[in-house]
Amino acid sequence: MSDKIIGTDREAARQRLRQAFTDPREFTSSPLYRALSRTVAGEDRLLELAGRGRPGQYPTFLFFAAVHHLLLTGTRHPLAAFYPSLVGEGRQAAPGQEAGAALIAFCAEHEQALTEVISTRLVQTNQVQRAVGLRFGLSSIAAEVAAPVHLIEVGASAGLNLRFDRYGYTVGDRTFGDPASPVQLVTEHHGTGPLPDLDVLPDLASVRGVDLNPIDVRDPDARGWLEALVWPENHDQRALLAAALELTATDPPPIQAGDAIDVLPRLAGALPAGEPRVVFHSATRMHVPAHRLDAFDAAIASLGETGPLWWISVEDAPDPDPRPAPTRHGAALRLRAPDGERRTLAVVEGHLRWLETFTDA
Template identity: 65%
Template sequence: MTDKIANDPRASIRNAFADAREFTTSPLYRSLARVVAEDDALLDLAARGRAGQYPTFLFFGAVHHVLLSGVDHPLAAFFPSRVADPAPAEGQAAGAALRSFCAAYEWELTSLISSRLVQTNQVQRSLALRYGLATLLPETDGTPVHLIEVGASAGLNLGYDRYGYTVGAQRFGNPDSPVQLAAELLGDGPLPDLDTLPKVASVLGVDLNPIDIRDVEDRRWLEALIWPENHDQRRLFSAASELIAADAPPIRAGDAAVVLPELAASLPAGEPRVVYHSGTRMHVPAHHLDAFDAGIESLGADGPLWWLSLEDAPDPALPRSSDRFGAALNLRGPDGERRTLAVVDGHLRWVEPMPW
């Protein structure tokens, strides 16, 4: 068995689908992933994505995108995003429908998988950005900051100042916004005042393949990356898309390793800058990680840089009151010291402030 796996050119892709534990709230995708893992033709289709892209996210995003276009195929009967009473995905029928669908729409799926990127704009992650900005306010002495998001996709997170927030029993932001985000508050660490934020001198997103939220196909791609069962997430995405489309932030296309040094040279010397990325670095190919990090560090060459990220698992040594699995909201200041501001659910359903 070991020799068979070692000689299998599809092994890494197969393993990703065989153990698709990332689909925590999608029984449909977990079931269909096992079908893909056992089918060489489906694995070859899934392998047509760019280096660094998660094959499970990309493959099912492409399948979902085609289904959301309204095509008439038996596979739609298993998707809660297409039908009100979906058929159970366990059993041979769902697998047969997936194989038939991929054969029928191979050209469309190949086009999406080979050209698109996993660019999930979790609107809730704007809470992480707002949290970080509120935390660093005392360190900037009230000087307006230049805000850059790497992996901005359609820029929905950059609309952090247009949304309303409820964290525990406390409310922040715009109470009249059509986008209202809620997070459970864990532990007894201090929650910063999320209504006391630094002024912003400029805002810019950077993305390998920017999404135009006003474009029907681009918006459908982002919707397709939302798992079929996640109706609440889809409603949030729809509301945020309408809000941001009316006044979208500027987003520059390009590789952060190239774009950020150029941007750094254009910023006024000495003025503070904040860079934010969430679920972005995880998609950078391993051989390019050093260049990605160097691009971000270049922003601090001629002015103080605060580096805010939501990417890594938390340090087990953190003084936590909860054992929930989450991600670390990390902030590295101009002095190079990195600290964890909070441990959060990956989709910001809960927040546990750290007592720093």
């Protein structure tokens, strides 16, 4: 390959990175990361650093988590003054719009340490709140399932969602689950459609996760990385994560390490033939390289070759949107039944802080 082609490829990659930081729509609840994204987009050296992650990793999430991780683990620098997670709840962090110069200096001083984190870690956010989506999906199929189900989460990270049955839930004005659990999930309910009874669930025959690099909930370093992935302003989410980690550490679910594309077909053959199974994934497909998406979907579908498969996911925006007059941008909580029928159960905020139900036309 000629130097000219190599140079063109590098420039194209840099431009893709620049676009990711120029329009960081994902940081809806982080003014600091939105401000710092503009700084990264304007600095080729920072873009080059952000691009040192493994293929398929979301560069904005990975880069800012790496910076956050170094600060949380004791790296002293003026940049910390701009992070609400570091100045402490109840204290005012410095304005994020003024943090750009500090970020540039921090990255120059700690480039080697940042490269080590960016090149070896994975974006493995374990948003406990997404357990609401899993429970909603399971309650929606409870009447259709005649036997206990084998539950598999793809992209399970630390497996916190797999302990969904040990949490308490408030959805709108209704409560479900364990009211005494230290993990209490609160979700707004919008829309005119009915909410299923989240206490009516299929029995579980087995529970397991699949992840490229499972997080050991008993490992302080691994737990620290999960904390770094929480955006600096999200104090409630950080407290919720800590509570879920403590609860799950007493009885971690089994999580198989490996690429789902390789693992799931083998797992399909290991499950008891004819017994129902449910697969769940949320904000996982977005991290799969584009050229492997078809193989990822086929691997999940392979679970249905040896028994009836219900496929629950929270990934993309609904298309078409089933709501008559959408006013909130959200993702589709989708279900594919064993007969291949696909339906959108609800439209949800990406972290399941709200969900919107609707009446079928």
